[in-house]
Amino acid sequence: MNPKHLLPMPLRDVLRPTYQKALRAWQESRLSPKPQSWREGRAKAWSSPSAEALLEQAGTDFGITQVPFEILGLLDKLRALQPKTVVEVGTHKGGNSFLFCHALASTERVVGVDLCVQNAARLIHYARPGQRYFALHGDSQTQAMKARVAQRLAGRSVDFLFIDGDHSYAGVKADFELYAPLVRRGGIIALHDIVADHRTRYGRDTGCYAGEVYRYWAELKSRYRTDELVRDPEQDGFGIGVVYVD
Template sequence: MFERARRVRKGRRYARLLERGASRISRGLERRLASRSPLREVAFARSRRELDERMAAERTIGDVLDTTGTFYEPNGAYRGYGPYRSLRALQHRAEIAELAHEVRARDPETVLEIGSANGGTLYVWARVLNGVETLISTDLDYRGRRALLDHFAARSETSLRCIEGDSHEAATTRAVREALAGRPIDFLYLDGDHSYAGVSADFETYGPLVADDGLVGFHDVETSGTGVPRLWSELERAYECRTIGGTDRDGPGTTGILYKGGRS
């Protein structure tokens, strides 16, 4: 039994290494494609049509997650082209769905996401949080996908701003403040730098901009090998918090919600 468990764990590690290697190769191809304007324009036009068809069919949060795909459902209904081929959200479906329900119930007007990766969770906020006036994303590298991300809010009155750069740098913080135009953040989602120093810096920088009754979401609050659990344990002693756990913990870590002004 122990030998079988060891083989299973080894197999999972090997699969993850293969996935990471494939991701690095695909990102290199994406950058080369993005540098060739005619090909990029064709890929974007076809991807946008595909996304428009999915948007027209969506009625529920489940429909939106069907579009993006999730950690255990990598092949979402949306199938883009070239650098726009995937919107996969790297969360457990049950976790991101419950988080989206809770945030929507708060009727937020301003949302900031740190770390957008494939754009999956950003798409969820754009499609599910109907009352959002300002939606801001920051990411180190959008990999030539900005045009598609900007299209997420095409069917709403939401102003979507994508800010490329390190969330810890002063220039990025200034750009976020400019986009907020003096308004507080109603929902802050932290899924960028997962080191203890990095996620702590993000919380210390953008946490004070959150409204007194606002929410802060964290991804991977129980993921070993990252610094997020350490920060989360500290925050649980200072704020009212809760976790949202999926049924299978072999994938990405639990989602955490911090209630800045307490739960109401």
């Protein structure tokens, strides 16, 4: 008999969130056993490969939804900034978090926020000596999550903020308004999916979804010094918008 069936259903429902939280904490701890493939992946990431090689590894070890020209261009800009503290909202499978940890030699603390930060244990395992990766699972658009982020920052201001979470107009605006004040003067904020998808532009549903980030981006462009990393203006979604916090 499956031991979990020994508990009555209502009690199981009450205990499930606590059990899942404890399991996640165990998997993300240093003490839990890690697969050989993780150890090999970590050694590869620590061996200072090129940004192109790391981008490939981000895809194979984690998963990433970026146009190479755009994310590599962003990494170039960030290398000049030498960020120590990074916050990413909307980590999905973790490929970007992996790049921010390993393609930027300066990063010491990276905080990833998602409803569920996938591959969190692997990201934590890959962190370099002296570097910390914090995975915060939950809704980014709450004061409670902002407080959790601030707690992990432990008094540091943010050098680089990447926003790629809820792509509705209200969602991207809420993420910007909540987390932008944490970014220091001279820092950078980047938004993903500033190019409207083909469904929005031509009424043709290709399965690509960039939401309404383009609408909020138009507003930011009128308020801040900005830059755009867009491989092709005709492309279906994607595109990275860069805001300079002057």
